[in-house]
Amino acid sequence: MTLRVEISMISPAQAVESHVSIEIQIENLHFARGNRAIFRGIDMTLQAGKVSGIMGPSGTGKTTLLRLISGQLSPSQGRVLVDGVDVHQQSKSGLMELRKQMGMLFQSGALFTDMSVLENVMFPLQVHTDLSASMIRSVALLKLEAVGLRGAADLRPDELSGGMARRVALARSVALDPAIMLYDEPFVGQDPISMGALLRLIQELNSALGITSVIVSHDLNETFRVCDEVFILSQGQVIAGGPSEQVQNSDDERVKQFIHGLPDGPVPFHFPAPSLEQDLQAVSRD
DSSP states (O other), X not given: OOHHHHHHHTOTTTSSOOOOOOOEEEEEXXXXXXXXXXXXXXXXXXXXXXXXXXXXXXXXXXXXXXXXXXXXXXXXXXXXXXXXXXXXXXXXXXXXXHHTTEEEEOTTOOOOTXXXXXXXXXXXXXXXXXXXXXXXXXXHHHHHHXXXXXXXXTOOGGGSOHHXXXXXXXXXHTTTOOSEEEEESTTTTOOHHHXXXXXXXXXXXXXXXXXXXXXXXXXXXXXXXXXXXXXXXXXXXXXXXXXXXXXHTOOOHHHHHHHHTOSSSSSOSSOSOSOHHHHHHHHHHO
């Protein structure tokens, strides 16, 4: 049984209502933590049914952007539109309904430690559907089969490797066949075989279900390989965005510095700070 067949067997027609591909629009987005501006008016359109990559140096707000898209954080200015709906203008109940269309793979996996692998994957189906217990179990087993971990169904999260836990978390994230998938560093901790399977799974999910996927990652090769389009963030701005090949061949010095891992260039290595001399003088006065 191929992965595509497995996905079609657990399509929204059996679990939740069918959906069409959803576009995500980010308009003039500003966000700050204290006095530090993370985003300074960024604009991007994440195309419906495509795999979009968000990349950039550490500390540029990539995970923060996922949290803004899902409504976990609110911007100081600007909008995030999901299928034309302003995420941050929704009531609590409206936001919960919107989030039902989203699956999110967290960096940590965020599995429930007191539940088995199978129970973790069953959980969102139990909460959000009226399926029978036997159907929920069957759907969860098919999701685990898709990520290669049906044999680990009875294990606890603390019995899994980091890479395996992340794959279980992915199975749970797609349990409701979401219209949008948000991946936060999905490739961390994966061995080469698991990495290849995960890349194929992401592509198959998009192809079979028309999911709009957003991937935050530092893994250049894997991200450019799986993504239809890539956006690179730096210093609160989008410094490049477009088809993966176009971004890879960008002439922008900031983009070239990031892609080629150059320590010297327009993007500073040091976090903004007073001069070292000032700090040392302050220490000596103390």
